[in-house]
Amino acid sequence: MFVNVSDVSLIRKLFVTRTDTYAVQRETGEYVRIPEPITDEVIKSHLRGEITVGVxxxxxxxxxxxxxxxxxxxxxxxxxxxxxxxxxxxxxxxxxxxxxxxxxxxxxxxxxxxxxxxxxxxxxxxxxxxxxxxxxxxxxxxxxxxxxxxxxxxxxxxxxxxxxxxxxxxxxxxxxxxxxxxxxDVVEELLTGPEILPKFIEWGGCLAIARIWQGVDEGSRNEACFLLSRILFYTGVPREGAELLLTWWNRRNNPPLPERELITTVRSAYQRGYSVGVRSLKKNPVLSKFCEGCRHCIFEAKKTSSKTSSKSKASKLIKPIGGVI
The missing domain is CATH 3.30.70 (Alpha-Beta Plaits)
Structure with missing residues (x-):
C-alpha cells in the first residue's frame, strides 16, 4: 500500500497523545505494549499493514x-x-x-x-x-x-x-x-462530575440512600454499589451512565473500590435486571445500618407506578451540561 506522508502527519496530530510508547496487536486481537517511541516509521508500517498499532x-x-x-x-x-x-x-x-x-x-x-x-x-x-x-x-x-x-x-x-x-x-x-x-467554562463544568438530582440522591425520600451516596466504608462498598446499580437500572439510566455515576460516587468511599471490581458489580446488576425491594436495604445485614432514624422507608411503600413509567423519567436523572450536548 502506498503511504501518503500527509496521512502520517495527520494521524500523529489527531490520534497520538502518548508519544513515548505504543502497542502492537497480535493475531488474537490482544495487544502487547512496546516501550519505545511511536515514530513516523511505526505509523507508516501500520498504514502499510505490516503491523497494527494501538495508541x-x-x-x-x-x-x-x-x-x-x-x-x-x-x-x-x-x-x-x-x-x-x-x-x-x-x-x-x-x-x-x-x-x-x-x-x-x-x-x-x-x-x-x-x-x-x-x-x-x-x-x-x-x-x-x-x-x-x-x-x-x-x-x-x-x-x-x-x-x-x-x-x-x-x-x-x-x-x-x-x-x-x-x-x-x-x-x-x-x-x-x-x-x-x-x-x-464548559471544561470546568464537565470536571465537576455528573450532577444527580435529589430525586435520585434521596430516592423517594429515603434517608438511607442519601447516606450511602455520601460514601461508605470498607465492608459495605460492594453491597452499596450493587444497590445503587439496581436503582439506576430500575429508573432507566443506561449502563454506561451508571458506570460513570458510580465511579464518581466511588471516590467518596473509604477506601474506593478497585475500578475493575466496581465495573463488574455494575454490569452484574444490569445483566441480571433485579428489581429493588425491602430486602435490598432494610433487611440487608450489611446496609440496614443506614436506615437508622429513617421514618420513611420507600422500600415498604406500596408501589403504584410501573417500571416503565420510571424509565420514562430516566433522562431527568442526569443533568445536561449547558451547550455541550
Whole structure:
C-alpha cells in the first residue's frame, strides 16, 4: 500500500497523545505494549499493514485529544450517534465515523487543545445517554499515575489482525477534520462530575440512600454499589451512565473500590435486571445500618407506578451540561 506522508502527519496530530510508547496487536486481537517511541516509521508500517498499532489515549498529565465511542457489532447505533454530532454546530467538523475492520464501528470526537480525561469521559457518557446508544467509551480513566498507561485504541486505517480486514474511515476525510476547542467554562463544568438530582440522591425520600451516596466504608462498598446499580437500572439510566455515576460516587468511599471490581458489580446488576425491594436495604445485614432514624422507608411503600413509567423519567436523572450536548 502506498503511504501518503500527509496521512502520517495527520494521524500523529489527531490520534497520538502518548508519544513515548505504543502497542502492537497480535493475531488474537490482544495487544502487547512496546516501550519505545511511536515514530513516523511505526505509523507508516501500520498504514502499510505490516503491523497494527494501538495508541494510549491519556497523556502523562491525564489529558486526551479525542473521545472514542466503540460499537461492537451495532453499526446502526454508531451511525445514529455520528449523525447526531454532525448536526451539532460545535462538533460537526470534529467528528469521524470509522469501520474498524472488525465487527463494529468507532465514532471519534477530536479536541484541540487536549482536555482533561475526566471532562472527556463525563462528556462522552452524557452524549451517549442523550442519544440513547449503548457502547464502550474511551477514555475509561479519569487519570493515570506516574507509571500508568491507561487504555488504548487501535489506530484507524490499519488491518485488524484477528479478522484480517482493513479499517476504513467512512466520513469525513482526515484532512477535513477540525478539532473542537471547548470553552474553559464548559471544561470546568464537565470536571465537576455528573450532577444527580435529589430525586435520585434521596430516592423517594429515603434517608438511607442519601447516606450511602455520601460514601461508605470498607465492608459495605460492594453491597452499596450493587444497590445503587439496581436503582439506576430500575429508573432507566443506561449502563454506561451508571458506570460513570458510580465511579464518581466511588471516590467518596473509604477506601474506593478497585475500578475493575466496581465495573463488574455494575454490569452484574444490569445483566441480571433485579428489581429493588425491602430486602435490598432494610433487611440487608450489611446496609440496614443506614436506615437508622429513617421514618420513611420507600422500600415498604406500596408501589403504584410501573417500571416503565420510571424509565420514562430516566433522562431527568442526569443533568445536561449547558451547550455541550
Amino acid at each position: 494510549y489515549q491519556l497523556s502523562k498529565d491525564s489529558k486526551v485529544k479525542w473521545i472514542c465511542w466503540d460499537f461492537d457489532g451495532n453499526r446502526s447505533e454508531a451511525l445514529k450517534l455520528f449523525e447526531y454530532l454532525r448536526k451539532k454546530q460545535q462538533y460537526q467538523n470534529a467528528v469521524m465515523l470509522e469501520h474498524t475492520g472488525g465487527r463494529g464501528a468507532h465514532v471519534w470526537l477530536f479536541f484541540d487543545p487536549p482536555i482533561p480525561a475526566k471532562a472527556a469521559r463525563n462528556l462522552a457518557v452524557k452524549i451517549a445517554s442523550k442519544v440513547n446508544v449503548v457502547c464502550e467509551i474511551f477514555p475509561k480513566q479519569d487519570s493515570v499515575d506516574e507509571n500508568g498507561f491507561g487504555n488504548l485504541v487501535k489506530l484507524p486505517l490499519g488491518i485488524h489482525r484477528k479478522y484480517g480486514k482493513r479499517s476504513i474511515v467512512i466520513e469525513p476525510e482526515l484532512e477535513e477534520i477540525t478539532p473542537v476547542k471547548l470553552p474553559d
